[in-house]
Amino acid sequence: MYSYxxxxxxxxxxxxxxxxxxxxxxxxxxxxEDEFKPLRLMNGLYLQLHAYMLRVAVPxxxxxxxxxxxxxxxxxxxxxxxxxFTTRQNIQFNxxxxxxxxxxxxxxxxxxxxxxxxxxxTIRNVTADHFSGAAAxxxxxxxxxxxxxxxxxxxxxxxxFLPRKFKIAVTGSQADRxxxxxxxxxxxxxxxxxxxxxxxxxxGGLGRTPMIGKTLTxxxxxxxxxxxxxxxxxxxxxxxxxxxxxxxxxxxxVHENGIDEIRRLVDDRFAETRTAFSGVDQEMLRAIEAQFxxxxxxxxxxxxxxxxxxxxxxxxxxxxxxxxxHRADGYAIVQISxxxxxxxxxxxxxxxxxxxxxxxEQYAHGELRVSHExxxxxxxxxxxxxxxxxxxxxxxxxxxxxxxxxxDIIACPGMDYCALATARSIxxxxxxxxxxxxxxxxxxxxDLKIKISGCINACGHHHVGHIGILGLxxxxxxxxxxxxxxxxxxxxxxxxxxxPGFPAEEIVGAVETIVDTYLxxxxxxxxxxxxxxxxxxxxxxxxxxxxxKEEKRDAA
Amino acid sequence: MPRDFTPKVVTANALLEGDVVYLDDNGNWTxxxxxxxxxTDEADAQVxxxxxxxxxxxxxxxxxxxxxxxxxxxxxxHFREEFxxxxxxxxxxxxxxxx
Numbered sequence: 001m002y003s004y005x006x007x008x009x010x011x012x013x014x015x016x017x018x019x020x021x022x023x024x025x026x027x028x029x030x031x032x033e034d035e036f037k038p039l040r041l042m043n044g045l046y047l048q049l050h051a052y053m054l055r056v057a058v059p060x061x062x063x064x065x066x067x068x069x070x071x072x073x074x075x076x077x078x079x080x081x082x083x084x085f086t087t088r089q090n091i092q093f094n095x096x097x098x099x100x101x102x103x104x105x106x107x108x109x110x111x112x113x114x115x116x117x118x119x120x121x122t123i124r125n126v127t128a129d130h131f132s133g134a135a136a137x138x139x140x141x142x143x144x145x146x147x148x149x150x151x152x153x154x155x156x157x158x159x160x161f162l163p164r165k166f167k168i169a170v171t172g173s174q175a176d177r178x179x180x181x182x183x184x185x186x187x188x189x190x191x192x193x194x195x196x197x198x199x200x201x202x203x204g205g206l207g208r209t210p211m212i213g214k215t216l217t218x219x220x221x222x223x224x225x226x227x228x229x230x231x232x233x234x235x236x237x238x239x240x241x242x243x244x245x246x247x248x249x250x251x252x253x254v255h256e257n258g259i260d261e262i263r264r265l266v267d268d269r270f271a272e273t274r275t276a277f278s279g280v281d282q283e284m285l286r287a288i289e290a291q292f293x294x295x296x297x298x299x300x301x302x303x304x305x306x307x308x309x310x311x312x313x314x315x316x317x318x319x320x321x322x323x324x325x326h327r328a329d330g331y332a333i334v335q336i337s338x339x340x341x342x343x344x345x346x347x348x349x350x351x352x353x354x355x356x357x358x359x360x361e362q363y364a365h366g367e368l369r370v371s372h373e374x375x376x377x378x379x380x381x382x383x384x385x386x387x388x389x390x391x392x393x394x395x396x397x398x399x400x401x402x403x404x405x406x407x408d409i410i411a412c413p414g415m416d417y418c419a420l421a422t423a424r425s426i427x428x429x430x431x432x433x434x435x436x437x438x439x440x441x442x443x444x445x446x447d448l449k450i451k452i453s454g455c456i457n458a459c460g461h462h463h464v465g466h467i468g469i470l471g472l473x474x475x476x477x478x479x480x481x482x483x484x485x486x487x488x489x490x491x492x493x494x495x496x497x498x499x500p501g502f503p504a505e506e507i508v509g510a511v512e513t514i515v516d517t518y519l520x521x522x523x524x525x526x527x528x529x530x531x532x533x534x535x536x537x538x539x540x541x542x543x544x545x546x547x548x549k550e551e552k553r554d555a556a
Numbered sequence: 557m558p559r560d561f562t563p564k565v566v567t568a569n570a571l572l573e574g575d576v577v578y579l580d581d582n583g584n585w586t587x588x589x590x591x592x593x594x595x596t597d598e599a600d601a602q603v604x605x606x607x608x609x610x611x612x613x614x615x616x617x618x619x620x621x622x623x624x625x626x627x628x629x630x631x632x633x634h635f636r637e638e639f640x641x642x643x644x645x646x647x648x649x650x651x652x653x654x655x
Binding site for chain 2: 029049051052095096098099344347415416477
C-alpha cells in the first residue's frame with residue numbers, strides 16, 4: 001500500500017492548519033458563509049439536512065487496518081458511532097459539529113487520510129476496481145496509476161476551478177467493477193504486444209443527463225497518461241459550459257461537440273502538454289508501483305475450508321455468495337456485506353469497523369477495500385482462514401450472504417440526510433431487502449442489482465441498476481420511478497423507464513411484480529434477470545406493472 | 557384576486573451544530589418548530605428573512621418554509637420539512653432523539 005512521502009504529510013498538515021484557521025475565522029464572524037462555503041467544500045465539509053457532513057477520501061477504495069480503526073475512533077469520538085460508506089468508495093460522517101472538524105481532519109492525517117477534493121469543482125477522489133491486485137482476471141493493479149493521478153490532481157493549479165466536478169475511475173481488468181463508462185474519464189489498463197497502456201473513455205456520467213462514456217483512444221502508451229489526461233481536462237476546462245450548471249459536465253461537452261472534435265482538440269493540446277512532462281512522472285509511478293507489490297502469499301492446504309464447506313450449510317451459502325476467485329492459489333477475495341436485511345446500505349458501526357480491521361490484520365495482509373457497491377472487501381484471504389473469519393463476522397452482524405443478490409442494494413443517503421434529495425432512498429432499500437428476505441427467495445432469484453437514488457443526481461447509480469429506482473417529489477408526495485435493464489459492467493447500459501412512478505407504499509410491491517414476472521418468463525434458473533430483460537425487452541414487465549393500461553388497449 | 561398567503565416560518569441551520577433552527581416571536585432561534593413564529597403576511601416574511609440572513613454568525617442558509625396550523629403550533633406542509641423537524645428515518649438521531 002502507498003505510504004505518504006514527507007511532501008504528502010507536510011501538504012496535508014499545512015492544509016489542515018489553514019482550514020483550522022478558516023473555521024475559527026468563520027466562527028468569530030470574520031468570514032461570511034459565502035466566503036467560507038468554497039473553503040469548507042474544498043475540505044469535504046458539507047452542510048446537510050440535519051447537520052454538517054464530512055466526506056473523507058478513501059483513495060481508490062483502499063484502507064489499511066490502522067486507517068479503518070481510526071475511522072472507528074473518529075465515529076465514536078466526534079460522530080454518532082457509525083460511518084456511511086459511499087458509492088464513490090468514500091466514507092461520510094453524518095453528524096460532526098463545526099468546531100470539531102479540524103480535530104477530525106488532524107486525526108485523519110495521523111493515518112495518512114484527508115478530505116481534500118471530496119467536493120467542489122475539482123478532480124475528485126479517484127476510484128478503482130475494489131478487487132485491484134487480487135482479481136484473477138487482472139492485467140495489472142490499477143492502483144499505482146490511481147495514486148499517480150491522485151498526486152497529479154491534488155491541488156493542481158489549473159484544475160481548482162473547473163466548470164464542474166470531475167471524476168476518474170480506473171480498472172485493470174476486462175471485467176469492469178469500477179463503472180468506468182459512467183465517469184468523466186474511465187481508464188482501463190490493458191496490454192498490447194507486450195506493452196502496457198490504457199483505453200481512455202471520456203464523457204460518461206449519470207445524473208440529470210445520463211451518458212455512457214465513449215472511447216477517446218483505444219490504446220494510450222503508459223508513459224503518455226498524465227499529459228493526455230491533462231490535455232483532456234484542459235480542453236474541457238476551456239469548452240465546458242460555465243453558463244449552465246446542468247450542462248457543465250464533460251459528458252455534455254462531448255455530446256455537443258462530438259467525440260471526433262474532442263479527440264482532435266485533445267490531440268492538439270496533447271502535443272503541447274507532452275513536451276512539458278520530462279519523465280519524472282514515470283519515475284514517480286515506478287516508485288509508487290513498488291509500494292503496491294503483492295503481499296507474500298502463503299502456500300498451504302485448504303482442508304479447513306473444504307471441511308467447513310461440506311459440513312456447514314450457512315458457511316457454504318456465504319462462501320458461494322460472498323467469495324470471488326483470487327489470482328493466487330488457495331486464496332479468495334472476501335466481500336463483507338454491509339447490507340444486512342433491514343439495515344442501512346453502507347453503514348458500519350465503530351465496533352464493526354474495528355472487527356473488520358482486526359480481521360484484515362490477522363488474516364488479510366492488513367488490507368481492506370471499500371466497494372462502490374457499499375460493501376467492504378478483504379482482498380487477500382487464504383481459504384483455510386475463511387471458517388474463522390466467517391464465525392467472527394457472524395457475531396457482529398457482518399455475515400449476510402447476499403453479495404450480488406436482490407438485497408445487496410446500492411442506496412444514496414437520500415432525504416434522510418441529503419440537502420439535495422427529493423425523496424428518501426434508505427427506507428425503500430430497507431423495505432425491499434426485508435420483503436425478499438421474508439420470502440426466502442433471493443438465492444432463487446439470483447444475480448440482480450437494485451440501485452436507488454433519492455434525486456436526479458444519481459449518487460445511487462439508478463440508471464445502471466438492473467432495476468433502478470429514482471425518488472422524486474411529485475406534488476409534495478414521494479414518488480418513485482423505475483428503470484429496467486441498466487448495466488454497470490463492461491456491457492454498460494442505461495435503464496429504460498417502465499412508465500409512471502409509484503408512491504412509496506406501492507414501490508416494494510412493484511419491485512415484487514417485476515421479480516415475479518422475471519421468474520415466470522425466464523427460460524431457466526441460469527438465465528439472469530438482465531439476460532431475460534435483454535431477451536424480452538420491456539413489454540412483459542410493463543404489462544405486469546400497469547395492467548389497467550393493457551386492458552384499455554385490449555378494449556380499444 | 558391575489559392568492560392567499562400560505563403561512564410561513566423562517567428556518568435555517570445553526571452555524572456550529574448544523575441543527576435545524578427556526579425564528580421565534582422574539583427573533584431568537586429555537587430548535588423546535590412548534591415554538592416558531594408563524595408569519596402570515598408576505599412583506600413581514602421578507603423583512604424577517606432579511607433579518608435572519610443578516611445574522612451569519614448564528615445560522616446558515618435561512619429561507620421561508622410553508623407551515624399549517626396544528627394543535628401544538630405550526631406543522632410542516634412539505635415532507636422535507638417534516639424530516640427536518642424530526643431527523644432521519646433509519647436511526648433515532650437528530651431532533652427525535654431528544655424527545
